[in-house]
Amino acid sequence: MKQAGKVWxxxxxxxxxxxxxxxxCRLLETGDCIVYDRLVGREILAMIPPDREMIDVGKAxxxxxxxxxxxxxxLVREAKLGKKVIRLKxxxxxxxxxxxxELEVLNKEGIPFEVVPGIxxxxxxxxxxxxxxxxxxxxxxxxxxxxxxxxxxxxxxDYEALVRTKGTLVFLMxxxxxxxxxxxxxxxxxxxxxxxxxxxxxxxxxxRRIVATVKTLAGEARKQRIGTPSIIVVGEVCTLADQxxxxxxxxxxxxxIVVTRPAGRGMKLQNYLKELGAEVLSVPVIxxxxxxxxxxxxxxxxxLERLKEYQVLAFxxxxxxxxFFEILLEEGMDARDxxxxxxxxxxxxxxxxxxxxxxxxDYMPEQYDGVSLGRLLCETLEDGAGILLAxxxxxxxxxxxxxxxxxxxxxxxxxxxxxxxxxxxxxxxxSFMEDGGVTKVIFTSSSTVEGFCRLMGxxxxxxxxxxxxxxxxxxxxxxxxxxxxTARNATLEELVRHCMGQ
Numbered sequence: 001m002k003q004a005g006k007v008w009x010x011x012x013x014x015x016x017x018x019x020x021x022x023x024x025c026r027l028l029e030t031g032d033c034i035v036y037d038r039l040v041g042r043e044i045l046a047m048i049p050p051d052r053e054m055i056d057v058g059k060a061x062x063x064x065x066x067x068x069x070x071x072x073x074x075l076v077r078e079a080k081l082g083k084k085v086i087r088l089k090x091x092x093x094x095x096x097x098x099x100x101x102e103l104e105v106l107n108k109e110g111i112p113f114e115v116v117p118g119i120x121x122x123x124x125x126x127x128x129x130x131x132x133x134x135x136x137x138x139x140x141x142x143x144x145x146x147x148x149x150x151x152x153x154x155x156x157x158d159y160e161a162l163v164r165t166k167g168t169l170v171f172l173m174x175x176x177x178x179x180x181x182x183x184x185x186x187x188x189x190x191x192x193x194x195x196x197x198x199x200x201x202x203x204x205x206x207x208r209r210i211v212a213t214v215k216t217l218a219g220e221a222r223k224q225r226i227g228t229p230s231i232i233v234v235g236e237v238c239t240l241a242d243q244x245x246x247x248x249x250x251x252x253x254x255x256x257i258v259v260t261r262p263a264g265r266g267m268k269l270q271n272y273l274k275e276l277g278a279e280v281l282s283v284p285v286i287x288x289x290x291x292x293x294x295x296x297x298x299x300x301x302x303x304l305e306r307l308k309e310y311q312v313l314a315f316x317x318x319x320x321x322x323x324f325f326e327i328l329l330e331e332g333m334d335a336r337d338x339x340x341x342x343x344x345x346x347x348x349x350x351x352x353x354x355x356x357x358x359x360x361x362d363y364m365p366e367q368y369d370g371v372s373l374g375r376l377l378c379e380t381l382e383d384g385a386g387i388l389l390a391x392x393x394x395x396x397x398x399x400x401x402x403x404x405x406x407x408x409x410x411x412x413x414x415x416x417x418x419x420x421x422x423x424x425x426x427x428x429x430x431s432f433m434e435d436g437g438v439t440k441v442i443f444t445s446s447s448t449v450e451g452f453c454r455l456m457g458x459x460x461x462x463x464x465x466x467x468x469x470x471x472x473x474x475x476x477x478x479x480x481x482x483x484x485x486t487a488r489n490a491t492l493e494e495l496v497r498h499c500m501g502q
Contacts, residue, residue, distance in 0.1 A: 005079035007106055008086050009093040011118015015041035016203040018274055019119050027116065031086035033078045035071070039090025039229055041204060042256075042432060046281040050424040053083075068098060072105040079111045090229075092118040096146045096172055120144075122170045125202025125231050129209045130245030131238055133168045138236040141167030147174020147181060147232070157181070159188035168235035175230045179218040185234065186214055195238035200230040205256035205279040206437060211241050250277025251500050258432060258441045260285045260448040265318070269442070272492050273499065281438070283429045285451030288319045288417050290326075291393060296415055303388065303414050304331055307338060310388040310412075312363075312381065314344040316370060316395060318353035321345075323417045324390040325357055335359070344387075346373045348491055368489045369470045370395075374402025383408035390416045394447065396472065419447050426455040433459070440499055441482075443468045449476040467498045 008027050013019040020028075028034070028048050036045070038058035048054065055074060057066040066074075078085045093099030093115055106113045122144045126133050133142040143165055145157060162169055163185060174181055178198065186192060192215040200208040212220045214234060247253055255278040259270055263284040270280045291297065304327070315321045328334055335357060343361050345351045347368030351361040363380065365372035377387060387403065389395075393415035403411050432438060433456065441464055443449050449468075453461070461481040468474040474486040485501075487494040 005082045005111065006084060007075050007079050007102075007111055007113045008084075008116055009099050009102065009113065010086055010088050010116040011092040011097070012036075012040045012044055012088050012090050013119040014091060014121035014124040014203045015039070015043070015201070016279070017041065017043040017047055019124060019203060020044060021116060021118065023116050024118065027086050028088075030084065032083040033085045034088055035074055035078070035085060036088040037090060038065075040088050041279075042281055042437075043204075043279050044088075045428070046283055046432070050422065050428065068101065072102055075102060075106060076109050076111060079106070080109075089118070090121070091172075092120045095120050095122070095144070121202060121229070121231055122172055125199045125207075126170070126197075126233055126237075128203050128207065128247045129197070129199050130241040130243065131197060131199075131233055132240060132244065133170060133233070133235075133237060135237050135240070138240075139166070139168050141165055142170060143167050144170045144172065145174075147171045147177045157184060159184040159190075163188045163190045168233065168237055171232040171234075173229075174232050175221075175226065175228050178221055178232060181232065182214045182218050190214055190234075194234060195236055196232065196234045197238040197241060198226055198230050198232050200226050200228075202229075202231065205254050205439070207247070209241060209245075211238050247277060252496075253277035255279065255439045255499065256281065256437050257499060258283055258429075258438050260442060260452055261444040262287050262319075269492055269495065272496055276496065276500075278499070281432050283425055283432065284422050285425060285429065285455055286445075286447050287420050287422055288317075288323075288392070289420060290323060291415055291418050296393070300327060300414065300416065301331065303412060304328070304333065304337075307388070308340070310386040311341060312344055312377065312385055312387045313338055313341045314363075314373070314377065314387055314389045315350050315354065316346040316373070316389070316391045316399065318349050319417060320391045321350060321353040321357065327416060341388075344373060344377060346370065347489065368491075369472060370399035371402055374399035375405075378403050378406040378409065381406070381409060385409055387411040389413050392447075393418045396446065398472070421451045421454050423455070429455050436463075438464075440465045440467055442466075442495060442499070443473050443477060445469065446473045446476040449473060449480075453480055467495060469495065 010024050010027055033053040034048055035055045035057055057071045075085060075087060089097045091097060123133060171181055194214045196214045196217045197211045198217060198221050210220050210224060257273055257278050258281045270282055273280050343354060343359055344363035345354055345361040351364055354361055363376055365376045389411060403409055443466055464482045466477040466482040466484045468477055468484050469487050471486055474484040477484050485498040487498050
């Protein structure tokens, strides 16, 4: 039987991925088709798995990429194909989001649907800029008004009624009509010195705030070239902006950072950056996968049969640890088969992965790179020791050269996983980079630099500020012209310190 499709109207909030609901996050992971508009934040788009079908129906004021009628037809068409359709809308679907219009069509066509509310920019954006839309000492009501009306329909805002409320007024989608709104309020009796603010691109790295009065706000907005999306707030609470502003004081506020490490490597780095105020775009440019070539698999099995001949098991990445122990289980073995060995790791992240297997590392260099690990083994191991190095099929040769300096040691370089390029991420990465909003790119290996350049193609790399783990990674970035900062050790603290320019 043909699977029945369904549509979820999902509120994406004001832009920051941190403000998505738990249900929205789950649906983005499991949906088949994502139909999204212009107000969906880039940080949110970066979360969506690359194999999902993405349909951009972005709409800007006065410039509709796809008409509402066409959007309705897309939802119907994709649902009738049996897909799980996620209609991703900025803010909340039912607050000037035309969600009701879309549900009318779905209901008429007999297509099942759900609505997932989202945080409205009318509340979240002022909050990020230090403006409480209600405060008992200032105001007891808040009113949300759209500054944009249906094409061909003349709607007059009842400014006199709004002024009589004596509440906070929040105008959404009103940038183009800012001057008219301010004049309308003054004409209805609002005093000229009433505090007013315009808040641009709220909750993102580009957010800006102008606080003025109803008389001067339009002029200040023109002078500073405020664009969309922006919201307008009118009321005494705007005077609290400087006192209550908090986001701008975070160490990485205003930074939009691309993280290129493989998916599935954990989110500690990304979460740490977000806690410090950065907008983080996770765009994996490489992926790590088990080796599949027959000759590689045969070589692995052969080395497993002679594990007793090795005294040291060395790893240069967390995934190397994970994959090696997976292989042991696949071959009917387990950790007891390597219990006679000592363990060497390239750095703390790899040591943590080993610790999850119940094993503490015996050897870890002070500087986390292949040269230092190879030198440590060369200088500290007893003569005649055999080393099994389990790592990527494209592992760098530096560690091997260092080990070879001690001719009494023997080693085997065993490929337990492959590193491949995430070709499907190319379009997404280029769209993020080409608008000029990215402030830094983090590279956690030289292969991520290679993958990044492969996906970007021709690009003015001298514009990129690269934060690199290790000198080897930095050298690769410098060869294509990037400006680099080098984290000596692969720790969160070291990376973040360099992101802050310290």
